[in-house]
Amino acid sequence: MDDKKKLRVRFNLFDALILLLALGALAGALLLRNRSTGTGAERDTVPMRFTVEFLQAPPGMAKAVTVGDEVFRSTDSTYLGRVVEVRAQTHTEIEYSPAQSAFVAYECAESEDVYLTIENRGYSTARDIMIGSVAVKYGEEMPVKGKGYAKMGYVVGIDTMGAAVTENTAECRGELSVVYRVSLADARAFFAENVHVGDRFYDKLSGTLLGTVRTVGTEPYGETHLADDGTAQFALKPGRWRVIVELEGRCVEKNDGYYLDGGTELKIGATLEAESQYIARMIQYGEIVSIGTAA
Secondary structure (H helix, E strand, C coil): CHHHHHHHHHHHHHHHHHHHHHHHHHHHHHHHHHHHHHHHHHCCCEEEEEEEEEEEECCCHHHHCCCCCEEEECCCCCEEEEEEEEEEEEEEEEEEECCCCEEEEEEEEEEEEEEEEEEEEEEECCCCEEECCEECCECCEEEEEECCEEEEEEEEEEECCCCCCCCCCCCCCCCEEEEEEEEEEEECHHHHCCCCCCCEEEECCCCCEEEEEEEEEEEEEEEEEECCCCCEEEEEEEEEEEEEEEEEEEEEEECCEEEECCCCEECCCCEEEEECCCEEEEEEEEEEEEEEECC
């Protein structure tokens, strides 16, 4: 009889332990779900819009799009939103004319540029403007498909429709303070208009912080070409700008150079994929203004 009582006690303790573990797992799952649900509930999503440009679209593509269409990202069928506006214009090319020693714009009647404005609910974070489940940035590729059409485009407009964009307060780390200039060459107007003092730039590949924008300047962009007489001629390119962005960050000095926060090496002439909350683009390092110890 005593042995049976001992055995029953062992079984009861074992059962209780299993029950406690199961209850703990269930409580953890519920807590995680509640946290996730709370995050979603606390996040204030509002209507936002973005515009995608499709250069050299086939004639008639705009007619295949209807306001109210649901559109998706072609690569993975992620839902992007509903079309609220569609417009088209004749495609224009800009090429250098040796005879005129200038860039000349001309229309291409065989193709058109199509612009779709898409609306969905969105919000902002310190790193991104999220519309639906997609981080939307000026200049980024956006493969779009709807019923009967699909084409690769580029984001050329973002409208938060009055919603405030989350301020980014990230700070760089490192032993030395550094101020340097980067150049966005051959940039269109929407790039120049959407780099702001106080923006944080990140390395798109590693996600590490590059620095904070101190100043933004623009100058007309031009290129040198060979004229008919064999001489080199510099000509401005209409509608294109060179955006000069001065960044402030922190770096670590090593024997082979200076490394920004996250390990990005700072070198004159180097290039990198950079992005802020607003834009994504390849930029090229310009002149390093100064490197010195922090005050």
